Amino acid sequence: MAETTPAFAPTPDAGGEGRIALDQVRESVSAAEWQARLEAAACYRLVAHFGMSDLVYNHITVRVPGRAPGEGERLLINPYGWMYEEITASSLITIDLAGRVLLNPHEEIGINQAGYVIHSAVHGARADIGCVIHTHTRAGMAVSAMRCGLLALTQTAMRCLPVAYHDYEGPAVDPAERARLVADLGGASGMILRNHGLLTAAPSVAEAFNAMYWLEMACRAQVDAMAARTELAFPPETVIDHARYLYHPETRRRFGVMEWPAMLRLLDRRDRSWRA
Helix, strand or coil: CCCCCCEECCCHHHCCCCECCHHHHHHHCCHHHHHHHHHHHHHHHHHHHCCCCECCECEEEEECCCCCCCCCCCEEECCCCCCHHHCCCCCCEEECCCCCEEEECCCCCCEEHHHHHHHHHHHHHCCCCCEEEEECCHHHHHHHCCCCCCCCCCHHHHHHCCCEEECCCCCCCCCCHHHHHHHHHCCCCEEEECCCEEEEEECCHHHHHHHHHHHHHHHHHHHHHHHCCCCCCCCCHHHHHHHHHHCCCCCCCCCCCCCHHHHHHHHHHHCHHHHC
């Protein structure tokens, strides 16, 4: 969400587990958390690779699976001040749903308040959500400012429909906005934040990334088509409905899962440092 508040670090009375060196993270976390860290780091790098990052702003949060009853939820989030292309598995910060820092491998870097105010609200309200991605891309912001919203202009857009909408309330630092955003999201996997940007939420990192990639491509195509200033062609509603049905994850497959290994191979061919 919007990034206007200063970062904060854990304090002794905040329930934090204190600092830990970057090179000690892997041996200090569970196998489940390390795997989640790898997937989260890969997602950050992929968002940067495909031109969807915004300097040091925005967030991707990943739920740490396999928590025992009573242990509480844990989320992984980026250190505030790092670019997405710098993120590694060890560099991520572990927080709980209240935004308390549980594990931080950085001496002078914390997290941004907007990262947990909204992301943790989605994770807390939707037990099916393992990953939440938020972007401020040029095309996403452009469509977020269009009264018409996302149009069924392309097959890619139809894959994203229905998409949810949330009206702009200013920089997302007010906890009171959480309930309204969660209500607007409902059971959707994609949301357009009016006058702001895009958000996707899915059971896995692979699915959330795939959903964001398609939503971003749909927005870019719409902006290009509308900028051409020619009459737009829309398929019949029956065809649009059929396309949406075919792209529903329960109809054929969970989109993103099959594609994910190829995404990791792409990263490894370019730079394997995300695995550190």
